[in-house]
Amino acid sequence: MLRHLQSTSIVDNQEYVQTDFSDLQDAMLFTERSQFKNDPANFVKLKNLTPEINNLILNLGPCQPFQNDLPENKFPKDKYNCCFKETYNLRILPDNSKINRDWLSYSPSEDKIYCLHCFLFGTNLHNSTQKTWTKNGFNTWKNITQAIKAHENIPDHITCSIKLKLKKTSAPILPELHHTRNIQISMNRQIVSELIDIVLFLAHRNLAFRGHQEKWATNLSMGNFKDLTVLMAKNSTLL
Numbered sequence: 001m002l003r004h005l006q007s008t009s010i011v012d013n014q015e016y017v018q019t020d021f022s023d024l025q026d027a028m029l030f031t032e033r034s035q036f037k038n039d040p041a042n043f044v045k046l047k048n049l050t051p052e053i054n055n056l057i058l059n060l061g062p063c064q065p066f067q068n069d070l071p072e073n074k075f076p077k078d079k080y081n082c083c084f085k086e087t088y089n090l091r092i093l094p095d096n097s098k099i100n101r102d103w104l105s106y107s108p109s110e111d112k113i114y115c116l117h118c119f120l121f122g123t124n125l126h127n128s129t130q131k132t133w134t135k136n137g138f139n140t141w142k143n144i145t146q147a148i149k150a151h152e153n154i155p156d157h158i159t160c161s162i163k164l165k166l167k168k169t170s171a172p173i174l175p176e177l178h179h180t181r182n183i184q185i186s187m188n189r190q191i192v193s194e195l196i197d198i199v200l201f202l203a204h205r206n207l208a209f210r211g212h213q214e215k216w217a218t219n220l221s222m223g224n225f226k227d228l229t230v231l232m233a234k235n236s237t238l239l
């Protein structure tokens with residue numbers, strides 16, 4: 001049974017993200033596998049990534065909890081005594097400044113990391129290396145530093161990150177384009193409605209639609225249909 005759900009990201013600096021999940025049966029998965037709504041384990045196994053779910057995941061953003069957010073207040077250690085660390089979420093640039101790796105998403109329920117960008121925009125998903133970052137998850141913590149650097153420099157990942165940036169850049173103008181298109185559709189419907197009124201008027205009276213000559217911009221009669229159209233256009237803002 002479908003439920004009306006709303007999600008709130010409890011990580012990501014307490015950023016509030018609200019999304020309408022009604023009519024999205026798959027969205028139920030977002031509530032049942034992890035206490036973190038943006039835990040990648042909640043969605044990496046989804047078979048159909050609809051545009052709605054795609055946008056939902058984008059809005060939730062990467063899962064980057066602090067260790068104090070975790071149930072045991074620390075990242076689990078593996079048999080090599082290695083574990084994920086919060087510092088991996090940051091990339092140090094040549095000038096020593098730090099930027100957030102917005103692609104890196106940690107799954108608290110699986111203790112694995114995924115690439116959000118490649119998962120959402122990747123096309124080479126059958127490649128075994130890419131599958132690690134999009135479907136299976138990476139958790140070989142002793143190699144994590146090299147693995148992260150290698151992944152963020154491969155062409156597939158760079159392409160996906162560019163796609164994400166383009167999507168975010170174009171997103172603000174999409175509502176305006178949609179609004180303009182809706183206005184045009186509404187105007188076209190009104191024009192057609194007025195033309196239908198003319199057709200019905202002539203049909204109900206068994207009047208001929210056409211005349212002997214029908215050239216526009218003439219002082220002579222152009223036939224009933226065109227004459228009535230010109231007449232109505234005098235008081236219509238659309239015709």
Ligand SMILES: [Zn+2]
Pocket residue numbers: 103115116117118119133151156157160
């Ligand atoms: Zn990637």
